[in-house]
Amino acid sequence: DAMVIQNPRYQVTQFGKPVTLSCSQTLNHNVMYWYQQKSSQAPKLLFHYYDKDFNNEADTPDNFQSRRPNTSFCFLDIRSPGLGDAAMYLCATRTYGTENTEAFFGQGTRLTVV
Amino acid sequence: GEDVEQSLFLSVREGDSSVINCTYTDSSSTYLYWYKQEPGAGLQLLTYIFSNMDMKQDQRLTVLLNKKDKHLSLRIADTQTGDSAIYFCAEFYSGGYQKVTFGTGTKLQVIP
Numbered sequence: 001d002a003m004v005i006q007n008p009r010y011q012v013t014q015f016g017k018p019v020t021l022s023c024s025q026t027l028n029h030n031v032m033y034w035y036q037q038k039s040s041q042a043p044k045l046l047f048h049y050y051d052k053d054f055n056n057e058a059d060t061p062d063n064f065q066s067r068r069p070n071t072s073f074c075f076l077d078i079r080s081p082g083l084g085d086a087a088m089y090l091c092a093t094r095t096y097g098t099e100n101t102e103a104f105f106g107q108g109t110r111l112t113v114v
Numbered sequence: 115g116e117d118v119e120q121s122l123f124l125s126v127r128e129g130d131s132s133v134i135n136c137t138y139t140d141s142s143s144t145y146l147y148w149y150k151q152e153p154g155a156g157l158q159l160l161t162y163i164f165s166n167m168d169m170k171q172d173q174r175l176t177v178l179l180n181k182k183d184k185h186l187s188l189r190i191a192d193t194q195t196g197d198s199a200i201y202f203c204a205e206f207y208s209g210g211y212q213k214v215t216f217g218t219g220t221k222l223q224v225i226p
Binding site: 004006033035040041042043044045048090092094102103104105106107108110 | 118155156162206213217
């Protein structure tokens with residue numbers, strides 16, 4: 001059974017039209033990550049939540065926002081998508097701590113901007 | 115800052131061993147991971163190694179860590195066509211900032 005679920009798998013949006021990608025988890029993990037992965041590149045961390053604490057990467061554009069209304073759900077909002085924002089967006093979760101815990105990834109949402 | 119690098123492409127014949135290499139810069143990394151990504155899919159954790167270990171074996175997978183040189187490798191024995199994918203190494207620091215940083219990825223092509 002899928003433990004990190006991303007919806008939709010494929011999203012097409014118009015240039016400049018706000019879009020929201022969603023991620024849900026059944027693992028009760030307290031850390032949730034959003035990564036952007038462009039073709040043939042490494043996943044790049046946009047931001048992450050530790051519980052309700054939001055941690056933004058320094059180079060994440062302001063165009064990208066996130067919400068985490070509860071433990072299970074996390075949303076990625078792109079306020080005004082540009083052509084350069086077309087990518088695979090990956091959500092991951094893990095348990096915070098010093099012990100090793102696996103980061104579980106969703107299947108990703110492939111965003112196309114037209 | 116963190117920087118994780120890999121060679122971009124590796125081609126091997128079915129049945130041979132594959133060795134995928136990775137270098138990293140953050141000496142405070144606590145764990146180092148290998149993830150597999152098949153086309154259009156998310157990331158699947160293959161194996162990991164704790165930073166105080168030199169080697170870890172898990173069935174066909176062998177991970178070697180040279181902490182002095184900050185070099186990590188993944189050896190896949192008896193490589194199969196189903197192993198064709200992109201392999202990412204990643205480092206994780208378990209201190210206050212719970213960040214997983216990925217390498218650039220190595221595309222493994224297995225030739226039948």
